[in-house]
Amino acid sequence: MSRRDPLTIAVLMFDQAPLFETSVPISVFGADRSDMGVPRFDLRAVGGDPGPLTTTGGIRLTAPYGLDALADAATVVVPSWRGPAQRPPEPALAALRDAHADGATVVGLCRGAFVLAAAGLLNGRRAATHWLYAPALAAAYPDVQVDASVLFVDDGDLITSAGTAAGIDACLHLVRRRFGAQVANTIARRMVVPPQRSGGQAQYIEHPLPDPDTNDPLGEILSHAIHHLDDPDLDVDSLAGHALMSRRSFDRRFRELTGTSPLQWLLTQRIMRAQRLLETTDLSVDAIARNVGFTNGIALRPHFRRILGVAPQTYRDTFHARTA
Structure with a gap:
């Protein structure tokens, strides 16, 4: 049985990654909503590069945790990555591989899928990413079954999503899967977002429902x-x-x-x-x-x-x- 705490969420952040995507899992798991009956998550913002990290608009972030914080997190979220052509640092990849092998669910949002692929976690697996970066992901990692059309892919111990709002969908889906629909719906209401969009929904819709x-x-x-x-x-x-x-x-x-x-x-x-x-x-x-x-x-x-x-x-x- 895994010793990992289901309430412990590690968010692996990188230098030059977009601010919005980086903030998505922090917004979902980082706020204390225990007054509404939502479990209080132990969120750990982890630096995948030596800090401080610079993100969109030149904003600088200092991650309070190092890679050792992945050792007991039940969920590790990689919210983004700086560029498809660059390879993530090997210490971060090794920490991801170790966490996954030890039973952690690993989540890659938007360009975060490139980090999971570089770690070898997506070989032979179906994965989503932003439609704009899907060709680059497929070309760089031919063993990955890239699906450019859907909002997110739940492949059990690995979840990947398209960009921006689809990252929120994937995180809420993970909450729903692990803690129930009522908890996920409560977080969605607090964030004023739709409580559930199916992972199979198209990334781009011409008109709103x-x-x-x-x-x-x-x-x-x-x-x-x-x-x-x-x-x-x-x-x-x-x-x-x-x-x-x-x-x-x-x-x-x-x-x-x-x-x-x-x-x-x-x-x-x-x-x-x-x-x-x-x-x-x-x-x-x-x-x-x-x-x-x-x-x-x-x-x-x-x-x-x-x-x-x-x-x-x-x-x-x-x-x-x-x-x-």
């Missing part, structure tokens, strides 16, 4: 779907019918707006609702399945496991009765 109050028919349909998730007859065909569109037109319009399929969006909404019911009620798995539009628990379980990586009962055993 329409609000029901804008009189956009699709916005009204999505609001209708959210309020009728318990209806087993609610499917993509019925949503297209409510929108007075053909199935093909509805699918195309939905993908243009969200970068994902209406079927995947609807399934994700149902699993999110099931998460909340597992955390906050004593309903049986079969009853919860019916409450989110599945015929029974047997129908719910494979979708729940595929999206969250665990069975519904395992999720309940971990997160039931936690409040935030």
